[in-house]
Amino acid sequence: MMNKVILVLVVIACSSFVQTDSKLWLAGEELIKTLKAAAPKVEGEAIREYLYQDLNFDNKYEVIEKVNKIEEDAPGFLNVELYPAFELQRVFTYSGGKFHRDYSKFTNYLDSRVEFYRFWKKQIQNPVNLSTDSKELIKANKAMFIKELDRLIELTEKLKK
Numbered sequence: 001m002m003n004k005v006i007l008v009l010v011v012i013a014c015s016s017f018v019q020t021d022s023k024l025w026l027a028g029e030e031l032i033k034t035l036k037a038a039a040p041k042v043e044g045e046a047i048r049e050y051l052y053q054d055l056n057f058d059n060k061y062e063v064i065e066k067v068n069k070i071e072e073d074a075p076g077f078l079n080v081e082l083y084p085a086f087e088l089q090r091v092f093t094y095s096g097g098k099f100h101r102d103y104s105k106f107t108n109y110l111d112s113r114v115e116f117y118r119f120w121k122k123q124i125q126n127p128v129n130l131s132t133d134s135k136e137l138i139k140a141n142k143a144m145f146i147k148e149l150d151r152l153i154e155l156t157e158k159l160k161k
Helices: 002-015 022-038 068-071 107-125 132-159
Strands: 049-053 062-068 087-095 098-101
Touching: 002 107, 022 049, 022 062, 022 087, 022 098, 049 098, 062 068, 087 132
Parallel strands: none
Antiparallel strands: 049 062, 062 087, 087 098
């Protein structure tokens, strides 16, 4: 009897994490397909990355499009360590049967992105904890990297308004 009670509780708990709206997934896949078609490509593949994430823990997934302007201008330029520092994450929320770019419910997420960019700006200004490869890349491109991080900070701050 005790096993059945525990099983029922586990099923109930797990079902609260599952979105029952299959239309969300279909709309999400359609959005990603559309975004990929418009994204810059290298060897026929979109440079941008796409993922589902529940940013505000409301059991509704958002679609995130990761855009890296530096990498789009010069594919392969950034190393693995520095690449994430310059990613702008565009947020698309699901409502009314489709996804829309919307940041209104994600002030905390945007705050964390601003802090992320500020952290990386400090790393670029003083790269003592980074790899030798990153240090050399920074040495040759420091002004450009700081300018891009300042742009990302300013843009993300504007999205909060």
